[in-house]
Amino acid sequence: MTDLDPQIQTPTRLRLMTMLTAVSEVEFAALRDGLAVSDSVLSKHVTALNAGGYVRSRKGVHRGRRTTWVALTSHGRRALRDHVAALREIIAVVPPQ
């Protein structure tokens, strides 16, 4: 059985990384709105995932203002795939309530 990745354990990080699979790159505010979290919460998660090599972020411009663009790395994509596979294995053996 594949191990769960502790970096993607929290629901917000799982949502964040899953959303990133839908795009090549996304602007900070679009990601924040999609996750329905505050700037500071998203910033904290992006910083942690960036440090782990799961995502990469770069400064850029969007609609004339400075912003951050976030993308999933190859390592992050593999980690998410393995993590979700591990989750599905657990789900498959959990007895119904």
Added chain:
Amino acid sequence: MCLDSQRELPGRVADAEARRTSLADQVVVPRLFFVSIGAAVAFQIATTAVGLAGAGRAPIWLLASGLVLFVAVSAAQLARFRQLNGVWLGGLLSRVVGGTATAASVSYAGALGGATWAAFVGAWWLVPVAAIAGGAAYALSGQRWMRRYRADPAAHSRGESAAWLLVLAILALTFLVLLVAQR
């Protein structure tokens, strides 16, 4: 992980996937995106066919004008897409604009070949017909990709790598230069 937490897992995965679907559903293309790309491709096919068949009498700018217009329209539309959505899709660049989707590349090659042949044999009326057909097929292929993307965003969001696209662009330009040199 305790049993209660484990029972929450299906909901967590479903929620994450729902947000991904929601993000993909919110992605919209700018107005006239596919029409403008298709029209630029049609113009490029026509100018290339006429430029090649015109041999030494056709000015080189005629050949270049189609390419320049296509690049300009594509760049403007992709910039509008990025500004409108706050996202970037590699698949849109390579599959839709770059025409690496099978339907787009096959129809483009067929239309360019047909238009060039028509120009060489003097069937000038057939040149715009082939060019428009090629442009329309290119645009329809783009719309098809968009539907596929919305159905499975994770599978279609990324296109070919930038290095591979560069190789394709260099090969296409080399092919065109060789054709021009044969004039």
